Amino acid sequence: MSEQEGITVKKSDDFSEWYTQVVQRAELADYAPVQGCMIIRPNGYALWENMQKTLDQEFKKLGVRNAYFPQFIPESFLKKEAEHFQGFVPECAWVTIGGNTELGEKLAIRPTSETIIYSMFSKWIRSWRDLPLKINQWCNIVRWESATKFFVRTTEFLWQEGHTAHTTKEEADKMMMDILKTYQRFIEDYLAIPVLTGKKTDKEKFAGALTTTTLEAFMPDGKAIQMGTSHNLGQNFSKVFDMKFLDKSEKEKFVWNTSWGVSTRMVGALIMAHGDDKGLVMPPKIAHTHAVIIPIFYKTTEKKKVLKKAKDVKKKLENLKVILDDRTEYTPGWKFNEWELKGIPLRIEIGPKDIKKKQVVVVRRDNGKKITIKESQLTKKISRLLEEIQKSLYRKARKLLKDNIRTVKNYEEFKKVINEKKGFIRACWCGNESCEEKIKDETGATIRTIPLKREKIFSNCICCGKKAKEVVYFAKAY
Numbered sequence: 001m002s003e004q005e006g007i008t009v010k011k012s013d014d015f016s017e018w019y020t021q022v023v024q025r026a027e028l029a030d031y032a033p034v035q036g037c038m039i040i041r042p043n044g045y046a047l048w049e050n051m052q053k054t055l056d057q058e059f060k061k062l063g064v065r066n067a068y069f070p071q072f073i074p075e076s077f078l079k080k081e082a083e084h085f086q087g088f089v090p091e092c093a094w095v096t097i098g099g100n101t102e103l104g105e106k107l108a109i110r111p112t113s114e115t116i117i118y119s120m121f122s123k124w125i126r127s128w129r130d131l132p133l134k135i136n137q138w139c140n141i142v143r144w145e146s147a148t149k150f151f152v153r154t155t156e157f158l159w160q161e162g163h164t165a166h167t168t169k170e171e172a173d174k175m176m177m178d179i180l181k182t183y184q185r186f187i188e189d190y191l192a193i194p195v196l197t198g199k200k201t202d203k204e205k206f207a208g209a210l211t212t213t214t215l216e217a218f219m220p221d222g223k224a225i226q227m228g229t230s231h232n233l234g235q236n237f238s239k240v241f242d243m244k245f246l247d248k249s250e251k252e253k254f255v256w257n258t259s260w261g262v263s264t265r266m267v268g269a270l271i272m273a274h275g276d277d278k279g280l281v282m283p284p285k286i287a288h289t290h291a292v293i294i295p296i297f298y299k300t301t302e303k304k305k306v307l308k309k310a311k312d313v314k315k316k317l318e319n320l321k322v323i324l325d326d327r328t329e330y331t332p333g334w335k336f337n338e339w340e341l342k343g344i345p346l347r348i349e350i351g352p353k354d355i356k357k358k359q360v361v362v363v364r365r366d367n368g369k370k371i372t373i374k375e376s377q378l379t380k381k382i383s384r385l386l387e388e389i390q391k392s393l394y395r396k397a398r399k400l401l402k403d404n405i406r407t408v409k410n411y412e413e414f415k416k417v418i419n420e421k422k423g424f425i426r427a428c429w430c431g432n433e434s435c436e437e438k439i440k441d442e443t444g445a446t447i448r449t450i451p452l453k454r455e456k457i458f459s460n461c462i463c464c465g466k467k468a469k470e471v472v473y474f475a476k477a478y
């Protein structure tokens with residue numbers, strides 16, 4: 001590995017090629033021998049692990065417990081809820097043979113687990129005392145895809161799916177919203193990606209849901225990406241899976257369900273949102289490594305002294321995730337490039353001059369700025385720098401989002417913006433699916449979200465010109 005493979009295209013010139021290069025050269029993921037699939041390498045998996053860790057704690061605060069269900073789902077289960085079946089069948093992978101035996105009933109490899117989980121809920125729920133029931137599982141999902149886009153679109157991916165049952169619609173609505181807020185906090189605070197939240201239209205909602213809420217982020221190529229969804233499933237599944245409970249007056253009632261999920265797609269969004277021409281940029285709160293120490297010496301007489309100091313510095317920063325790159329087969333310059341490509345938030349350089357001056361030189365990955373820090377202030381200053389980087393990445397992404405929300409009042413303008421600038425378009429809509437479909441067919445843009453807090457109508461429907469019902473946000477999306 002003497003020849004270093006950096007990023008050879010600019011993010012602003014060829015976004016798609018830039019993304020593929022960052023993913024592969026920062027060793028986040030690789031193509032799998034199976035079409036449509038990817039391999040998540042340790043650098044990418046470490047990001048997912050940190051996301052899991054943080055979210056798992058948040059779910060537990062809401063009284064959610066983890067469990068595990070089989071990945072094989074009988075066809076008859078999927079068929080029980082008609083909309084759900086129609087929504088998922090086009091992308092299902094099926095098992096028809098086990099060993100040498102042809103199966104009596106086809107088994108789908110889970111595209112989502114509502115049906116198998118609710119078949120068990122119906123056994124476990126008897127009375128109001130068993131509710132609410134809040135289950136989550138971390139697992140893999142298969143949805144057949146012909147095209148591969150690392151982390152964003154693959155046949156198999158990793159996610160969490162939460163499934164809950166409640167006594168009332170209000171309780172289910174609250175659960176759906178609690179999760180939406182939890183996701184939003186996580187995505188904004190940890191991934192440093194601002195999101196628009198709101199409801200999906202009937203056309204865009206989850207197959208079988210009453211209400212779908214969503215978190216939509218802006219990617220620097222002008223497209224939107226759905227970061228997660230949280231649904232109130234109403235009683236659609238409880239009626240077909242017979243999930244009933246006896247209420248306090250001994251009356252039999254159907255439960256209200258929610259389901260919600262986020263996936264490894266968030267890793268893709270993080271790469272796209274913050275990466276630059278040198279490679280990945282990791283927000284410190286989700287990074288697997290906060291800083292890399294690089295000892296710099298040119299004479300062997302300096303080596304011992306510099307390495308000793310580097311180890312001392314690492315020891316002082318033991319409350320952070322710090323690595324010491326003391327490999328001697330690579331030059332400092334080579335190492336700088338490698339860790340920049342891999343997105344480590346801070347680089348700490350230590351050379352003989354720095355030792356004399358009792359200082360270290362720190363370089364920020366996000367803006368390339370060099371800062372000299374006195375050894376005596378090391379711990380405090382490094383922690384502060386990491387906080388600053390986290391905030392600064394968020395601010396930058398928020399400005400980009402704001403600059404890319406454009407309000408338009410007529411369809412001509414709409415088409416011009418979607419073709420030339422992309423981003424989110426804020427426009428008024430009559431609420432009819434025919435207009436929604438026409439806009440999608442003609443421009444490729446879909447309604448990403450209807451804000452939860454209704455915004456004031458400022459024009460007629462962008463498409464048909466009739467009276468508008470909602471202010472909505474359109475975009476082309478991943």
Ligand SMILES: [Zn+2]
Pocket residue numbers: 429430431432435461462463464465466
């Ligand atoms: Zn209309």
